[in-house]
Amino acid sequence: MFRTLLQRTAIRGTPRTSLKQAIPIARRPFTTGKPPSSGSPSIPAMLAVASMGFAAYWTLVKSREGQTMPRRQQKADPQPAAAPSNNNEEPPVPAFSADKVTVVFVLGGPGAGKGTQCDRLKNDYDFVHLSAGDLLREEQNREGSKYGDLIKHYIKEGLIVPMEVTIALLEQAMRESMEKDNKYRFLVDGFPRKMDQAIKFEESVVSSKLVLYFECPEQVMLERLLKRGENSGRTDDNIESIKKRFRVFKDTSFPVIEAFEKENKVKTVSCVKPVDEVYQEVRVIFDKMFEQ
Incomplete structure (x- = not known):
């Protein structure tokens, strides 16, 4: 008891500057040497939070770049089934039936004699x-066409008129002829001049x-x-247009015959002989x- 009183008296008499030396203060082992405030996170916790934040940011960036996020790579949604191909689509329906309408393509170089032979065939076999070429020439001269x-430009240059125009004129x-004259046999002279026209x-x-x-030397x-x-x-x-027409026939029309x-x-007839012999x-x- 007397010892306690003496200690208190001694402390009261001690200057403030030496108070810390008289009563040592227990310290927590922090590297800063300062006592932490209550509720402050630990360093491992702060590192964990920072790692999670970085991972979330990286995932967001990659998803915006169009890349799949890591978890989705493991459990990817099934891809939708591919659309069925168009290979099984039904072909277009022709305007006329081949069982009722007979079409003979008459082909040959310019000047082979197609028109002369067709005039005889239409009389003997009831063909139209x-x-x-005549349909195109009539159309180019028709008022308001x-x-x-x-058409005038293409014919003059010896070129092939766009097939949509020619086919439309032929079908018309x-x-x-079917509606007015009840005729269903047709000699189509000078057509097709290209394979896409035939198709x-x-x-x-x-x-x-x-x-x-009709085969004939140039x-x-x-x-x-x-x-x-x-x-x-x-x-x-x-002479200029004729030579162009020869080149066009050789380059574009003859492959149609080969196809x-x-x-x-294909039935081939030589046109070098006299007209009557050719017709026989x-x-x-x-x-x-x-x-x-």
């Missing part, structure tokens, strides 16, 4: 002769029955065309066709 200038002429015509109008190809055709040009009045019966040959639909060969082909 449709010349693609929206295709007139375009065929329909008029489009058979898809949208009617399938052809036969391809009649020199013979050139002589015939120059002679015809003396009186025909046609703008394409000149139809693979289908066994043609008649054999048509007699056999209608016997079937």
Whole structure:
């Protein structure tokens, strides 16, 4: 007791500057050397929070870049089934039935004699002769035709008129013959001049029955065309246009004949012989066709 009183007396008499030395204060082992305030997080906790924040930020950035987030890579949603292909789509329905309508494509170089032979065939076999070139020339001269200038340019340059125009004119002429004259056999002269024309015509109008190809050397055709040009009045019966037409036929029309040959639909007739002899060969082909 006396010792306690003496200690208190001694403390009271001790200057304030030496008070800390007299009563030592217990300290917590923090690196700062200062007692922490109540509720402050620990360093491991702060590091954990920082790691979580960085992970959330990284995930957000990657998702905005279009990359899949890590968890979704493990449990990805199933992909939707691929759309069915169009390979099974039904083909377009032609305007006319091949069982009722007979179409013979008459092909050959310019001046091969297609028109002359067609005139005889239409009389002997009740065909309607449709010349693609004549239909185009009539259309270019028809008043108010929206295709007139375009057709005139293509014919003058010896080029192929866009197939949509030619096919539309052919289908219209065929329909008029069926409705007015009740005729269903057609000789389509000078068409198709390209393979895409043949495909489009058979898809949208009617399938052809036969391809009649008049074979003739270029020199013979050139002589015939120059002679015809003396009186025909046609703008394409000149040496420059004729040579262009020869090139077009060789490059674009002849491959059509080769394609139809693979289908066994081509009958070839040489046109070097006199007209009557050529027609006798043609008649054999048509007699056999209608016997079937």
